[in-house]
Amino acid sequence: MPVVNPRFSILSEDFAAAPYRCFAWLREQAPVHYEPAIDSYFLSRYQDVKRVLTDHEAFSTETLQVRAEPVMRGPVLAQMTGAEHTAKRKIVVRGFTGEALQDQIRAVHANAAELMAPFLPQGRVDLVNDFGKPFAVHVTLDVLGLDKKDWQQVAAWHSGVAEFITSIALTPERRRHCLDCAExxxxxxxxxxxQRRRHPGEDLISKLCTAEFDGIAMSNRDVTALIINVLAAATEPADKTLAFLFKHLIDHPEQMAQVRRDPDLLPAAIAETLRYTPPVQLIPRQAERDAVFAGTTVPAGATVFCMIGAANRDPDAFTAPDTFDIHRPDLGTARSFTAAAQHLAFGTGLHQCVGAAFARAEIETVAAMLLPLLDQVRYSPGFHYRETGLYTRGPASLSLDFTPVHAGCTGRG
Incomplete structure (x- = not known):
């Protein structure tokens, strides 16, 4: 029988309010934490998390059949293995690399400029709600080749899909709402x-529609699942990472000044942001056989949640892990957006995030554009910072003041 700690719960309001202050205690005192309410195990040590994410035979993505497939409307990449996974992953990756990526960078810049323009003369913007959330959806719709005039409706549907995937427990009413959004x-x-089957273009949906697996075109169900997969994966972390980046640089003005003086430091700042405050905090897996961690047996069939935020702050993996440091030598900026990344913000192993290179290009492009425009950026008077989310986590808002930009000055950066 697993040991239950009645004085601590990851599902509590106290943990939700400030999870980072609990991570060291979890790693040291309860590295295999059991939550009886959801019959699940939570792992917080870097090596344990990495073991689960890289051993895909002992720890499968079977949980996603319940956690994701109902709202994805079919199997997603993370559920696939073998030849099917390799072939379909390549199709999606091609939509985020090479010439396609260059087109997307131009779209990122255009979307960012259009969405930020109304706020520049005012000298105030909520980087999450005014800019980050619509920006993330606009860019993803561009990649997919969907009409941006529908962005608010698509965003509302996506919100329901994301709620279903990232909620630890849903009421029957919320579950029905999420499924309605997916339908x-x-x-x-x-x-x-x-339409794209009949008249394919250069967008990702067209590429999915015209691709074949084992000589057979993908069904509408296959294509739908992959589209929603991309929509969720590309949209959910983008606004959170951007807001976290600006928060950490504002909180560390000497590092903000260094990035402003030397834009080549921006990728390091993004990589450290992903390590320090990963937008995806939990990654679920299912134990296919009994597994022992820190002397505790996790039984076959159990759900295991990998705590990415806790693993990324493990002193066995990073020196002074609770310090935000864009110059840290144990991160490795060049590999931080590849399969060799030391941090685990993109996962690792077979099912590492397919959009890591795109995420870097997207955040780097928009941050490089915004930093010169948001001169003397600071928190707005009276602003109170708050984060939300257990599965994915980010600032609820980020109200910033800066030196207003007059018309004709927006071309910098």
Missing amino acids: QLEAYLLPVIE
């Missing part, structure tokens, strides 16, 4: 898929 999103996508 409406599927109904919206099906005519688009049919």
Whole structure:
């Protein structure tokens, strides 16, 4: 029988308010923490988390059949293995690399400029709600080749999909709402898929529609699942990472000044942001056989949650892990957006995030554009910082004041 600690719960409001202050205690005192309410185990040590994410035979993604497939409307990449996974992953990766990536960078810049323009003369913006959230959806729609005039409706449907995937427990009413969102999103996508089959373009949906696996074109269900997979994976972390980046640089003005003087430091600042405050905090797996961690047996069939935030602050993996330091030598900026990354913000192993290179290009492009525009950036008077989310986590808002930019000055950066 697993040991239950009645005085501590990851599902509590106290933990939700400030999880980072609990991570050291978890790693040292309860590295295999059991939550009886959801019959799940939480791992917080770097080596244990890495073991689970890299041993895909002992720890499968079977949990996603329940946690993701109902709202993805079909199997997602993380559920696939073998030849199917390799082939479909390559199709998606091609949509985020090479010439496609260069086109996307131009779209990122154009979307950022358009969305930020109304706030520049005012000298105030909520980087999460005014800018980050619409920006993330706009860019993802551009990648997919969907009409941006529908962005608010797509964002609402996506919100329901994301809630289903990232909630530890859903009420029957919220579950029905999330499934309704997924069904409406599927109904919206099906005519688009049919149109792209007949008249393919250069967008990612067209590439999915015209691709083959084992000589057979993917079904509408396959394509729909991959579209929603990309929509969730590309949208959910982007606004959080951007807001976290600006928060940490504002909180560390000497590092902000260094990045402003030397833009080549920006990738390091993004990499350290991903390590220090990863937007995806939990990654679930299912134990396929009994496994022992720190003397505790996790039984076959159990759900295991990898605590990315805790692993990324493990002193066995990083020196002074609770310090934000864009110059840290144990991170390795060049490899931080590849399969060789030391941090675990993109996961690792077979199912590492396919969009890591795109995420770097997206955040780097928009941050490089915003830093010169948001001169003397600081928190707005009266602003109170708060983060939300257990599975994915980010600032609820980030109200910033800066030196207003007059018309004709927005071309810098």
